[in-house]
């Protein structure tokens with residue numbers, strides 16, 4: 001089944017991730033993307049789409065960058081593969097040095113993985129071993145936030161707070177506990193409308209969890225700078241400052257999971273810089289190569305590396321493809337593009353324009369909230385704006401899977417309509433997008449959401 005139409009083969013042989021395959025058994029066609037350029041992608045039938053999600057929060061520098069493809073080819077020809085298990089190669093060394101240059105504080109030690117979930121997994125294992133080596137062997141538990149997504153390996157899944165993703169795989173790794181996230185739109189009544197009070201309350205929830213579990217047993221807190229799952233929750237003012245203090249008070253490591261937020265998504269190389277805090281560990285992946293080759297990293301502070309630098313032991317952890325030469329070389333070329341084209345500056349400058357454009361949608365009855373930072377926004381859909389009443393599970397299913405996902409694509413916009421929390425449309429275009437793309441996104445959403453309101 002070659003040629004341009006691989007629909008049958010996709011249905012019969014490809015196991016698509018997080019995909020309800022019955023959709024395709026029932027006659028649905030698998031969208032097959034074949035080409036990209038800038039903010040656009042084309043499918044096998046030649047239809048053009050605006051990429052409103054940068055693939056999957058990945059393609060920061062845009063599609064079709066020849067220099068990234070050529071860098072990959074050059075590196076593969078020179079040294080396609082060598083492990084970084086007691087050996088090294090130039091691109092991994094150069095990339096580690098360059099990332100350390102961009103991180104805040106003393107986060108100078110880069111442990112490469114092949115993706116985000118592995119980075120999260122690595123961070124939990126490091127936290128456990130670090131405390132064992134430094135005389136606090138009972139510290140092993142982790143705290144994370146409700147509805148947050150941190151990946152699918154079983155450790156990362158235990159940290160993940162999306163109930164639907166967890167239940168089929170229980171029992172999960174023990175020792176992972178959840179606290180409320182920073183969904184200001186649905187803040188508890190006593191702090192609603194006061195962002196600072198909400199931020200204090202949300203950070204204090206972490207401290208209460210540490211105290212409830214016992215500070216001697218808690219190793220780390222995992223948080224995204226802006227939480228994606230649930231619909232884009234930026235931190236309220238003061239949240240991270242307070243969280244940092246709480247972590248310091250109880251000797252709990254603060255892990256900034258920047259798998260989505262790093263590499264310009266919030267307008268800086270690392271998003272902790274955008275919100276003014278220094279974590280103990282950063283996990284990152286997705287945008288590091290703009291998707292031209294897979295790689296991830298766990299970046300740890302000097303303090304965490306110290307027992308491994310000076311002691312007789314090693315971090316007993318690694319991946320065959322961690323720090324792959326091709327990916328590391330592509331990441332360097334990707335960072336060159338960031339610097340040459342000022343992508344972070346562009347995001348900081350254009351973010352208010354993007355926000356203002358999306359906020360026009362607030363005049364629609366179905367749009368309850370528009371929120372986000374940088375080039376990363378969520379639009380929450382509601383049944384009743386005045387009361388913020390959300391849709392029932394059945395309505396949400398009809399709205400998102402039954403209508404929105406397909407209707408948006410049919411209208412030429414690739415993005416995500418998601419209901420891991422309340423229903424949201426997620427937007428995170430390539431960082432080269434500008435006002436023309438923002439307007440197009442707004443217009444397509446306006447048309448499709450207007451129709452959705454009539455149908456629901």
Ligand code: PLP
Nearest residue numbers: 115116117149150151257259260
């Ligand atoms: N952490 C966060 C915040 C993520 O958004 C993701 C993926 O979306 C992951 C971890 C897992 O990354 P990966 O899919 O590369 O394993």
